[in-house]
Amino acid sequence: MTTQMTIPYYPGCSGKGTSKEYDLSTLGICEALGVDLVEIPDWNCCGSTPAHTVNHVLSCALSARNLALVSKMGFNEVTTPCPSCLTNLKVAEHKMHKESFRAETNALLDIPYEDDVEAKSVLQILYENVGTEAVAARVKKPLEGLRVACYYGCIMNRPPEVMDFDDPEHPMAMDHLMEALGAEVIPYPLKVECCGASYGITRRDIVSKLSGKLLEVAESLGVDAVVTACPLCQMNLDMRQSQINTDNGTNYNIPVFYFTQLMAKAFDLSYRIQGLNKLIVSPKTALARIGKVVEKPVEKVTEEAAEK
């Protein structure tokens, strides 16, 4: 039943810091599903958004070094949990199809990047290579009763010509994976809206407004938690939730998981792999709902109607 595959792994800088729990849970669930992630030896930072806002050749050179390292490992595919890293790896590959651009980029590198290496998100690997059936089969403790909103962030699927996975306006991969875990997925209309990205540091008002809207809609839908696939989205919604509340005069208390953490939870993997203690907003109340029978208002109406 389990998939057996080996794929080079690019954790990204935040995976070794602020999104440690994303990295740990990704490694844990992939192992459980028979996906062997091999970390690229001595990988470097992709430069994230700062690099491409300064210069595209510089940005692509930083990513191309990593792609060249993947080639050296003897692979033509690489996976990363972080959408920002993913974008940079994909854009580098995309832009370097143009000969003049490739030459300019390679001129900055020690070892030129000459091959084609395709980057895919961990979400894509889990959805396409492993599949929801295999995920469902691995579940030991279903998340029944947990109502979640799946939030993909702005660049996981956009622009579609580059990202080439799922629907750019209405992605569903994470929704289906959460359903496979037994969670109740509430349709979330803001699944690809921007959270305010890294402006939390430079222009906190922007994050408070944009992430505030994301939390407002999540709360209005009555979800127990928001599920994310991006370290920056997760950090803005979770770590900055108190700032958002201060700035907007709100009182949200919504836990924000990485989708891999909920998979680890449903697979009943170790607490270390789940990394739930790393979250800033406590997930205790939300997780306590798992296994509880949820009262459905619709049924109540039917009963009342029946009495009449």
Add this chain to the structure above:
Amino acid sequence: MLLSNKKEVVSGMNTYKIASVDAAFTAEVEERSGQIMSQCYQCGNCTAGCPYTFAYDIPVNQIMRLIQLGQRDTVLKCRSLWLCATCQSCTTRCPNNIDVAGVMDHLRHMAREQGYATEKNVKIFVDTFLESVEKYGRVFEMGLMTNYVKKTGRFWTDMDLAPKVLPKGKLPFKPHPIQGRGKIAEIFKRFREGQRK
């Protein structure tokens, strides 16, 4: 040219004085971005989907129009360039397949080259981030924060989060440089040499 000198373009809340048209600017944006600016017919879809319009001084569709009109200084000095997060909403939704977010990226490059930085702290953040990459090969998050605070003097930045985040043990206090950090520094060095030429 459709517009003679000293005419005004009135669009929404903003009024721009069109003193002269710098056609070379339009051509330069087209050359760098690979996009054909005349394909924009001002439907406004980019601005409709842009989450940052509330913070912009010039909405993105108007930036597109100002490029068509060769308004170099107005465009390169606008704050919007520094506030665009490249969320790709505009590019994804443009009915004429213009890579609008790509154009914004190239405008930022041009603004930088001309020494404009109308959102100074954003530029400082970007520079500090890349300095960290150049030095260690990876971003050292804690160092990035402390250097940003040092350079901007904004010592209160995220101070409120420290007691919540630090006990989680997610932020290493020391950088973990990669073995190939010399190679990364070389990439930056060659890049700067190329820029000077």
